[in-house]
Amino acid sequence: MNTRLRPADLAREHGLSTQAVRNYERDGFLPPASRTESGYRVYTEVHAAALRAFLALVRAYGHATAGGIMHAVHDDDLDRALTLVDRGHALLSRDRETLAAVRQAVDHLVPEGHPHDLPAGTGWSIGELAHRLGVTAATVRAWERAGILVPVRNRATGYRVFGAADVRDAELAHLLRRGGYPLAHIATVVEQVRTAGGTDSLARALAGWREKLTQRGLAMLDAAARLGEYVRLRP
Template identity: 80%
Template sequence: MRPADLAREHGLSTQAVRNYEQDGFLPPAARTPSGYRIYTEVHASALRAFLALVAAHGHATAGGIMIAVHADDLDRALTLVDRGHEQLLRDRETLNTVRTAIGHLTTEAAPAPAATDWSIGELAHRLDVTAATIRAWERAGILVPRRNPATGYRVFTAADIRDAELTHLLRRGGYPLEHIATVVGQVRTAGGTESLVDALETWREKLTARGVAMLDAAGLLGAYLRSRP
């Protein structure tokens, strides 16, 4: 096969195919005596797997998976796949938690501090974001943690953690901070949840689409692994 043969199947440019090979997303191609690349069905299978992984996990993770495969580090490749599924499961759990909470929202004050209160570092670690991101959400009015009187450090209660989980979910769904501040404010005050319901339904649809994409990608990656010499 020529680069154009692989490119045509996916509507890509031949340069894109060559770039994918150069970046390690495809196995190295043999060359003719005159220097032209020769691709095989194995390369076609690799390209199908890579593009499906992009749709399921994003370009960076898809590239990491393919590079690990071509380095014969299958454990690393599968770990990256597992992390994607783990993140999807966490997103589903957070979504379900928030949807359940909608029916129980009241205008009562937030729960009293408990032994499970978290520091900013613990919350950032839980969400896999930086402390600077948490502070940015606070500046946007999304989070309103109290301060420890003795140390001045932020203290995040169960209600704050719920708001942060919701914020993280909506940020991955592409929602701007201004919109999230409104949605989280509605959760906090129970002053109407229509926009929250709409946002959660949109994100549920995205999670479903991503889950299906992961199934497709897993099948194509498995087919590629079986096709390799």
């Protein structure tokens, strides 16, 4: 643990630049390095473990969450760090459940039309749908502009009303967006679901997203091991 390492030693292991290592230290993702009398940074195996943990966390949870976890560890707030880890696992679990629901729904697709009007009080408001998905109303409107959602309007108020088919389409859109698919592609997939005119692209999208979920789960396993190693090495 007392082995003296240079920035280049840490960088070489991960194919990084030495400046990237310095930046990670500056941003609090690595613990502060000691300095030689001439001002050069001196890293140890603790710093090497921190870098391995941070990069593994980035692959598993993304840069922002990874940074938050490392900051919490360096603040000696393990509860906060583990809460962020738990949230990532909860999101993965929700994605798996949503994927399973969509895959099951695909097996029973039938053409569905959207009536021009619905009685007052029927269906979901834009706020209710946004809350259900954990997104903003602005996001729902963006999906509508892209043709992903086609809500009807309440005759009395003029407000959007989202029926069961809209909720299904929104769940699918939310899933595919987290998979990195652009809105134009999602609109095509949802239209196929809506009209049951063919599900080949939907099947490919779901298969690709399932693979991404598997890879994210494996990345979380690796990140947990790296983080645990770093926590044990810290003074």
